[in-house]
Amino acid sequence: MIHIKNKGLLHEHTVLLNDSSNLSNRDNKHLYTQILQGNAESPMISYLMNLNKQGLNDFKSIAKFNELNISGMYGDSIKYEEIIDETTIFLPQKKFKKIKESFSSIILKRRSGRRFHHFEMSIDTLSHLLKYAFGLSDVSLPGAREGKHRMYSSGGALYPISVYLYINNVEGLSNGFYKYQPGSHTLAPVDTDTINTAEFFAGSGMDMLNSCLSLFFRYDINRNYVKYGELSLLNSFVEVGVMSHNFDLVATSLGFVSCPVAGFNKNLIETALHLDQVNEHIIFSSICGKE
Template sequence: MKETKGFQYLEGSRFDRLSIETRHKPAIAKVEPFKRYPQADKIPLPRSWILAEEHLIPLLQHRRSLRKYSTEPLSLEHLAFMFWASQGITGQAGRYLFRAAPSGGALYPVETYINAHSIQGLDAGLYHFDAEHFALDRLTVQDQAEALALACLDQKFMAQAAVIFLWTGIFRRAMSKYGDRGMRYILLDAGHICQNLLLAAEAVGCGGCPVGAFYDNELNQLLQIDGEEESILYAAAVGRKILPRD
């Protein structure tokens, strides 16, 4: 086990009391805190999803990874709610904007993309979530569900989901401050975001399945990202639950 890169990375990025002040900090240039698509069509997301109050305990109790979905489309309001719950801006202190999920150093190195497959009022295709404006940047005009499922080791259930969330890391955002250790925070951030999403999905009669099995380069290509400055970290397929009347 000790020969694995994963183990060596964790060891190489450890903090200890003796070296914390003197440790080597690589000089990594900073990047913008928000990713912008100035040329893309911008689709504002509704904020009208105020829900009947949901209690946390049943959401935690009932969340299960869901791989079979109703064919009913998801409403744009419920999709918008999922963006808000997973990566929405929920607070501000000076120039710092805070989001619904915690982030190491409030640096928010994770970007969110979706493939809309079956969303009422939203054309199918790939979109980038613009957290700053609570809007979607349209990236493609074609549904990429089949291609995404194929790139995720052909996990066919994903192509049936109303929406596939894809989270990438912009490594410099965290690594320019934290060096090696920043990679840990990026991965931890992605976990928080996905869990918020899964609980939000549960709150609106949906379910989701997190997906960590994928061919990284294939997903990066579909998202048109370089795999170095920005690369895929994690994904989740989400759809409405099948109800007895369906």
């Protein structure tokens, strides 16, 4: 544990209060000082301070994954992971239209939007949005028979994050949860009990009612822990940021706005999606609509 006297960490967020019995009933600035003084634990700081620590187990696992090209095998087996049955929705994919707007104008225009006007997104637009944000690219994974890279980078090409959508206003789709399946470019509907969508982002000012859709990013720990150990969490948080930003840029290019949202109701969404909440977590979300 950190001790302020040893580390000499004095800056604008340090409050010199030495009452160790009063650990947490003030604010985060006070709590932060208590952490630096060694009176309170911070899982976040412990994680950061141990980020580069690698054990023999890590070396063995990373070497095994690289030597056996396990990511290539994962890429080849994507079709066995996806559910194709009479309920599966095949997104239109005859030809993906090129995004005509220049990259510089898209990136200059991007900003977060939280209020929308009621607008039905076309199924074509949804198909483009998902393909360009999260779909398979044209590039083959090294050593794979059929496996492809995706539109975003992934630590070890293990793709531990999957994308769920809550469809709120999209042409031809019933409102509800769907899982995006990038290998087949399809949506698998998820059966849920009646759900109060107003609670998804409770208190955060998101215009759920007029949105076209929301996204929920699911992280499966086993997917990358068996290679990277404790480093997996950092990789997954970065990956979800990369994915979310890809989505923001593609949404902007198609004339929509989106907002990355950390303030989502984790327990509500995970319960609705039947996640085990031990290996399977929702770690981030996003909302999208037309202004």
